[in-house]
Amino acid sequence: xxxxxxxxxxxxxxxxxxxxxxxxxxxxxxxxxxxxxxxxxxxxxxxxxxxxxxxxxxxxxxxxxxxxxxxxxxxxxxxxxxxxxxxxxxxxxxxxxxxxxxxxxxxxxxxxxxxxxxxxxxxxxxxxxxxxxxxxxxxxxxxxxxxxxxxxxxxxxxxxxxxxxxxxxxxxxxxxxxxxxxxxxxxxxxxxxxxxxxxxxxxxxxxxxxxxxxxxxxxxxxxxxxxxxxxxxxxxxxxxxxxxxxxxxxxx
Numbered sequence: 001x002x003x004x005x006x007x008x009x010x011x012x013x014x015x016x017x018x019x020x021x022x023x024x025x026x027x028x029x030x031x032x033x034x035x036x037x038x039x040x041x042x043x044x045x046x047x048x049x050x051x052x053x054x055x056x057x058x059x060x061x062x063x064x065x066x067x068x069x070x071x072x073x074x075x076x077x078x079x080x081x082x083x084x085x086x087x088x089x090x091x092x093x094x095x096x097x098x099x100x101x102x103x104x105x106x107x108x109x110x111x112x113x114x115x116x117x118x119x120x121x122x123x124x125x126x127x128x129x130x131x132x133x134x135x136x137x138x139x140x141x142x143x144x145x146x147x148x149x150x151x152x153x154x155x156x157x158x159x160x161x162x163x164x165x166x167x168x169x170x171x172x173x174x175x176x177x178x179x180x181x182x183x184x185x186x187x188x189x190x191x192x193x194x195x196x197x198x199x200x201x202x203x204x205x206x207x208x209x210x211x212x213x214x215x216x217x218x219x220x221x222x223x224x225x226x227x228x229x230x231x232x233x234x235x236x237x238x239x240x241x242x243x244x245x246x247x248x249x250x251x252x
Contacts, residue, residue, distance in 0.1 A: 004087040007059070007075045009095035009126070012067055018060040019092070023077040029053040029061055034070035034094035049076075070096035098125035102132045107145045113180075117149045120159050127158045127197075132166035138176040139204075140166060143184045150192040158197030164228035166202070171229060174204055182208030187236060189213040196220050206234040214242040 007021040007029065017031060033045045050061040054075065065071070072094045077087040100119045103111035113130070120128040134140045151159050163169065163178035170176035180190050180203055190208040191200070194215045199222040205211040211232035214221065223240065224230045232239040 004075060004077050004089045006089045006092045007073045009071060009073055009092055012065055012071060012095055012097075014065060014067060016060055016062055017065060017071060017073070017095075018058070019073060020057055021054045021059055021075050022057065023054050023075045023087075023089070025055050026052045027054040027075050027077040029059050030074040030076065031061060031063075032072050032074070032091070034072040034096065047071075068097055068099070070094045095126045097127045097129060098123045099129045099131055102130065102142075103134060105134060105140060105142045107143070113142050114144070114148060117151065117159075117161075121149060121151070121153050123153065123157065124155050125157060127160065128153060129160040129162060132163050132169075132178055134166060134178075138166075138168055139174060139179050140177075141179045141181050143181045145184055147185065147188040148191060150194050151198050152194040156195065158199070159195055160199040161191070161201070161203070162199070162228075163202030169202060171202065171227060172231075174231070177204050177231070178202060179204040179206060180208075181206055182235070190235070193218050193221065199223075200230060201225065201228040202230065204231045204233075205239075206231075208235045208237075210237040210239070210241045211235045212240045214240065216243045 005022045007019050009017060009019040011018050021027065029050045031047045033047060048063060053059040053061055073092045075089045100116040102113045102116050106112045108114045116130045120130055153159055166178050168176055169178070182188070182190060187209040189210045190205045190212065192213040192215065196219045198218070201224060212223065
């Protein structure tokens with residue numbers, strides 16, 4: 001059997017899985033639930049085979065998927081067949097999401113925003129989401145004592161900071177949002193982004209130098225979306241400043 005290059009999974013949503021492949025157009029994609037505790041990149045259970053899925057180096061398959069379930073894929077390419085035996089790839093690297101939850105307003109330590117960023121940076125997951133579940137009523141005010149870690153994942157994976165996940169969060173009501181208050185830390189940037197694929201939702205950012213600093217080379221960024229935007233105000237420099245980032249959208 002001819003072995004072809006493994007596909008790559010780029011994204012998983014409740015209705016689609018998408019990725020890339022170097023296989024010929026018309027190749028099939030097989031989706032597996034990825035194994036836990038088994039050999040690297042091994043599929044545990046075949047979920048479905050999708051015929052003629054690859055087109056122009058890209059593929060998207062539709063179905064019902066769980067974003068928190070790890071998936072892996074295989075491509076079957078009849079164009080690379082030898083003596084009637086189809087070419088088949090190894091399993092792709094598994095795609096999975098890590099989630100880190102902020103449960104207090106402390107500057108550092110377990111359950112803090114600082115620790116969640118450090119953990120998201122160190123994760124090898126394809127996507128890393130920081131959620132919030134701080135006890136008590138709002139506003140939930142986090143006052144860093146030193147500059148927060150740069151958003152910069154060790155394997156260049158996406159990082160999502162989603163304060164709209166905080167129970168009781170209401171957009172536009174400062175008393176019902178997560179506030180990052182820079183009063184105690186002085187003239188520093190609130191969040192610095194070096195990574196690509198970063199998304200930031202639901203924060204009030206107040207009292208820093210720049211609210212967000214986006215470094216060159218970052219791309220495919222989303223800063224807010226309708227219904228879960230950010231309020232960036234009261235900073236002595238700029239709300240958002242960038243040095244060479246590309247392909248991003250800002251909806252405060």
